[in-house]
Amino acid sequence: MxxxxxxxxxxxxxxxxxxxxxxxxxxxxxxxxxxxxxxxxxxxxxxxxxxxxxxxxxxxxxxxxxxxxxxxxxDQGCVRCGGPTGVLQTGRLIRGNQLSDFRRCYSCGKTSPDA
Ligand SMILES: [Zn+2]
Incomplete structure (x- = not known):
């Protein structure tokens, strides 16, 4: 980390x-x-x-x-590296499909879906 x-x-x-x-x-x-x-x-x-x-x-x-x-x-940490994650952000709507809400990892910068 x-x-x-x-x-x-x-x-x-x-x-x-x-x-x-x-x-x-x-x-x-x-x-x-x-x-x-x-x-x-x-x-x-x-x-x-x-x-x-x-x-x-x-x-x-x-x-x-x-x-x-x-x-x-x-919240549980990042699914990839286990690092701390940021505040909850709402998932985007792409062509009628609602993506899940997510948190961005402070360590690796990738997103993790909210459980
Ligand atoms: Zn991470």
């Missing part, structure tokens, strides 16, 4: 949220002295904190799912 890949795949959404929140905070801090900057960033005042909170909650949920997988309490 490559844990670097698992972390990169599982924590990419929280990492992007934290990065965007930090960029907004940095820009607002740098432009706080100018009248245009202060007026422009007024609506984003709480947006960066809300985004940061959302990212931390999303990261906590990812860690919660990893711990449940480690204790074999959650």
């Amino acid at each position: 490559n844990w670097t890949i698992v972390l990169l795949r599982g924590a990419r959404l929280p990492a992007m949220g934290i990065a965007v929140a930090l960029v907004i905070m940095w820009a607002a801090w740098n432009m706080r002295g100018t009248p245009h900057g202060a007026a422009f960033f007024e609506p984003f005042r709480w947006a960066s904190l809300a985004l940061l909170t959302f990212a931390l909650v999303a990261y906590g949920y990812f860690m919660h799912r990893l711990l449940r997988w480690e204790r074999t309490q959650g």
Whole structure:
């Protein structure tokens, strides 16, 4: 199991949220002295904190799912490599055939049908 890949795949959404929140905070801090900057960033005042909170909650949920997988309490792992899988995604409808719902493996990237 490559844990670097698992972390990169599982924590990419929280990492992007934290990065965007930090960029907004940095820009607002740098432009706080100018009248245009202060007026422009007024609506984003709480947006960066809300985004940061959302990212931390999303990261906590990812860690919660990893711990449940480690204790074999959650969903069964990947059918190919046994690695931890992501959130449930609905299967596509192809020419009238409904494909089964699936979870994508954080380790190998392949899909596993939901049991
Ligand atoms: Zn896998």
